Amino acid sequence: METNRWRGCLSLWLGLIIVAVLVMLPVGKAAAHHDAAHTAKMKELDSASEALYRYMQDGDGAKAQLEMDRVVKIVQTLSFQGLTSVEGIHALSETIMDTREALARSQSQPEEWRITSSRLRLAIDSLLHNEQPLWTQYYKLFTDDLSQLSKARTEEDVTGVKQAFNQLKEHYETIRPAAVIQLDPSLISRTDSWMSYMENLCAQKTSDPDALKGALGSGTDLIHDLFGKKRTEPTLLPITGTSNPWKWSLLIGGWIIVALTYTGIRNYNAYQEVRPVTGSKGRSTWRF
Structure with a gap:
């Protein structure tokens, strides 16, 4: 049982x-x-956005419109869970709307087509590719823009400062939606604030070299954070903004020579005071 x-x-x-x-x-x-x-769906969206970018860059409105419709249709049925944040969805939606509006306008605005199609292509790529997205390739352009800004500031070239900042601003606006899709909103807010501050500084008729220098210093670290780069360690750089930088170079070189000479003399004197003494087993010990 x-x-x-x-x-x-x-x-x-x-x-x-x-x-x-x-x-x-x-x-x-x-x-x-x-x-x-x-x-x-993700693969189809990637293919459609790439084709849309290519046709808009070439100015082919008819084919671009077909791909634009395909992009909108796919996005409307795509689940964004796990792909991006609410801010990212909003940034992508705005980019799609801006591109549609640009495409609906006359083909006599190729520059607008170029910019909006680039922005949308980078945004969709950022949504679909977490590792090595296309927008991170703009890092070199950002560093070049900052170098041009620094050079124009040193030379007190107000026009050059404005031109360099406008170039930096265009590059940032191009990658911003893609960055919002992947990055923490607080980092985007910091970058937006810095760009706004820089725009006010560069718009002034007479530039403030000290304020620009401080802003560029903080901006360099911010750009490194934006692209996920390690902040560079401080290094000894040539002194800029002086009437004769060669005098400073010679002075720094002279200080280095004096320091090395002093160290060498101390080592030599210390060596003369040291005598080897043979131990009981033939090993050498040192007496000071």
């Missing part, structure tokens, strides 16, 4: 396990099917 009871319990447990497997199996198949469909 006891054996029959155990057999009954065992049969009950096996039945429950089989039912659970049968119930979960369709769910697993449905989830796999959903993932496959989602992946296919």
